[in-house]
Amino acid sequence: MDKKLRQNKPRLLLMGQRRSGKSSITSVVFHKMPPQETLFLESTTRIQKDSMRSFMDFQVWDFPGQLDYFDPTFDTTEIFSEIGALVWVIDAQDDYTDSLNRLTTTILNLQTTFPHINVEVFVHKIDSLNEEFRSDIYQDIVQRVSDDLSDAGYINPNITYHLTSIYDHSIFEAFSKVIQKLIPQLDTLENLLNILVNNCGMSKAYLFDILSKIYVASDTRPIDMEVYEMCSDYIDVIVDVTDIFGYERGHDKLLGEQMQEAESSIIIHDGTMIYLKEMNRYLCLVTVIKNNEAKDKKGLIDYNCHVFQDALNGVFARSWEKDKAVGNGGDSSAQEQLQAQLED
Incomplete structure (x- = not known):
């Protein structure tokens, strides 16, 4: 499974009923469209395929709501064979009975041939609902899907649910959780961040x-x-400034040797420091330091984050053969080197 993930681009499949918000989600998250402008998007009439080039290349496929993916005219192997995630979008402001029926049918059809696909359910368009109503809808959806799958003999389904809206950060939080499941080095990255934070x-x-x-x-x-x-x-603040005064972020442009990665810090009203440092042209580290003395020790923070940067780039620079240890639980050498070089 890990080998296949490394050889191919992981694929995110966005499915759900018409007008559930799939195209709006991809436009806001992956194309930086302002949420208000998504009101003018037309319904998707064919499968939209986007390739995302980042620290990990992956594909996003947006499916029209009216398609029957298991119709004999469709090649289900071509659609579902790549390891990735099925993101099912449900409009929480509409009657979602048909959407739940299609979701459970899809999950049951996938279990026989593609059981490794992560199923992620986005309970979407919650921005206009109060907290109590959100909770009721969320629990109702979870219970109904669980009951339907249980009746069909599928016990304890591996499904994750997220409350989302394009008008706040919940959609980015949800996609963060989805993408993290596709990163073989996740345990190592978390351990490195723990060492830095501590x-x-x-x-x-x-x-x-x-x-x-x-x-x-x-x-x-x-x-x-x-x-x-x-x-x-x-x-957003730092990217806007560096886009104006810094280097171009085109995918075909490499960071020139004479250019330094963006680095910035700010002290807010309660004395908390927010610190940002680009690790490479795809990733940046953002930390929160609630210590009034942080501004006097910024040189030390810079040094420690630079050491973390070296460890991070070392992890992603490893070949797949050397990276085998990462998929099995972590890269101890990178963690040990980081721990040894950081200064308190």
Whole structure:
């Protein structure tokens, strides 16, 4: 499974009923379209395929809601054979009975031939619903899908549910969780971030994909959504500035030797420092330090983050053969070297 993941681009399949919000999601997350402009998008009439070039290349396929993917005229092997995730989008503001029926039918059809595909359910368009109504709809969907699959003999399905909206950061948080399951080096990245956070007195650290603002890893401390949103917004500020005054971010452009990766920090009203440093042209580290002395020790923070950068790029630079240890639980040499070089 790991070998196939490395040889091919992981594929994200966005499915669901018409007008459930699939095209709006891809436009906002992967093409940086303002959410308000998605109101003018037309319904998808054919399969839309996007190739995303980032730290890990992957594909996003947006399926029209009216298609029957298991019709004999479709090549189901071509659609589902690549290891990745099935993202099923449900409009929480509409009657979702038909959508749930199609979802359970799809899951049952996949179990016999493609059982390794991750199934992710986005309970979407929750922005206009109050907290109590959101919770009721979420529980109803989970219970109905679980009951239908159980009646069909499929016990304890491996399905993950997310509450999402394109008008806040919930859609980026959901896609972050989806993408993380496809990263063989995730355990190593989390361990490296834990070492950095513990040695530098940081409250939280995220490793973001710069273009999409999906975070590919974080340390294992609990996630505070306000902190996450603050870190995500800070990326927009720095990217906008570097796009104007820095190097071009075209995929065919390499970072010139004379150019330095963007690095920035800011102290907010309560004394908390937000620190950002680009790791390479795809990834950036964003950390939160709740220590009034942080601004006086910025040189030390810079040094520690530079050491982390070397360890991170070393992990991604490894060949697939050397990377076998990562898929089995981590790269101890990278972690040991980072621990040895960081300064308190």
